[in-house]
Amino acid sequence: MESAFPVLLVLIKTLLVIVAVLTFVAYLTLLERKVLGWIQVRLGPNRVGPWGLLQPLADGAKLLLKEEITVSAANTAVYIIAPLIVVVCALLPFGVIPFAKGLGLENILGPVANKFDLNTGVVADINLGILYIFGISSLGVYGVILGGWASNSKYSLLGSIRAAAQMISYELGLSLSVIGVLMLAGSLSLVNIVEAQDSVWKWFVFRQPLGFILFLIAGSAEIARTPFDLMECENELVAGYQTEYSSMKFGLFYLGEYAHLLFLSSLMTTLFFGGWQGPILPPIVWFLGKTFFFVFVFVWIRGTYPRLRYDRVMQFGWKTLVPVGLLNVMATAFVYTLWLKYVG
């Protein structure tokens, strides 16, 4: 009984994080439409509630009430599982993102607060956090591939083949871009990485500028944001792998996509911009502020750049991103070793 109480509290904490993520995801859709509206000199959603604030709720209700269509030629089991894989793989990595230093629970709960990571500002401080993230994100590809395959339609299949090729190629660039940060922080745990950036000039964006640029590019290809959104390229493929999906199954794909966007922004904050670190304001405010700044940057990119051609995307991934990433790893290792030897 004694050990059941903290476990219950950890479950509640996890649930809170999930609810927060889902709420943010819902409002990301509004944010994206509003910002795109401003960029294109129009108003954006403004009918449902003041400034369209109730729009996400209306959208959610609409998605739930729409007729559920399962394509008759579809492979039913796989067709249903695919969106679930996407959502689960988009939500799981949030577990290792540190959103604050501590929760200050020891004043309320006493010694119980220090059990099972309950008091830390992260659901689980895994010491291989970044590997866990790459592991989960490499599984997320399956949702997209299977969804496209199970729909049994040409557009879906083409979309999912593109998705598979692109995601695997850019995962390599993404992993390489992070290695520099890992070397300098000396840890794979995201909590330690944030703690290594305790002042602004120690932020890894200044110590790893090339790594950050590579991460930004490879990351937006990984979550299929606009310059790289060839898997759902509407003028060739209708909507790519999600063409045959309707109602809440489509909603789940949509949710997964925006959860990925939120996750990538928070990961970028954590790895390169000091996570929750910042003066005066509480850590959680800094964390959310930085995260939403990057969400805004991604929307901004979407409003600015046209889509690339598919062969160019693949060429860029393999012939530019990977070699430059390797070079960055080698240069970082070289300079860091010399630094340790002669300066530090």
Added chain:
Amino acid sequence: METILFYVLAAVTLLSAVCVVFLRRPLHNVLFMILTMIGLATLFILLHAEFLAMVQIIVYAGAVMVLFLFVIMLLNLEEISLPKEPRPLRWGFGVILALALVVVLFPIFSHFTPSVMGKSLPGAVGNVSNIELIGTELFTTYLLPFEVASILLLAAIIGTVIIGRKLKD
């Protein structure tokens, strides 16, 4: 608690491994194989081999199986294109191979008492995280095998590039 977890995870892993062998549609086989890989990774986590678990997921479940899936999707393999069961010869070979594996593994199992949970090592070694330990060992004790393996991989990469390259006419 850990013991229950172990038996549940082991059951899932074994069941999905059985499904890989007995199901008739190639796509389902691949899906269950992914599940088997993930199940193995969870067992590694129980044994405190977290690094191995993550690598298992990233390399096998994440990368290798995607390529399997890719091939099956592109060739559009269906049940019809597979040979009809039963094939006594194949079954016979399968059983013999399985028995041979048991014979090979038996000496290993007789040396160790099997345990469900991993134990952390005592002293300084136990305090070092998995990945640091692996890194140090690879670059000191096992430097030569490590370098040989990387040259092998390099050769494989160059080989694929040469095979995949378009010939100029």
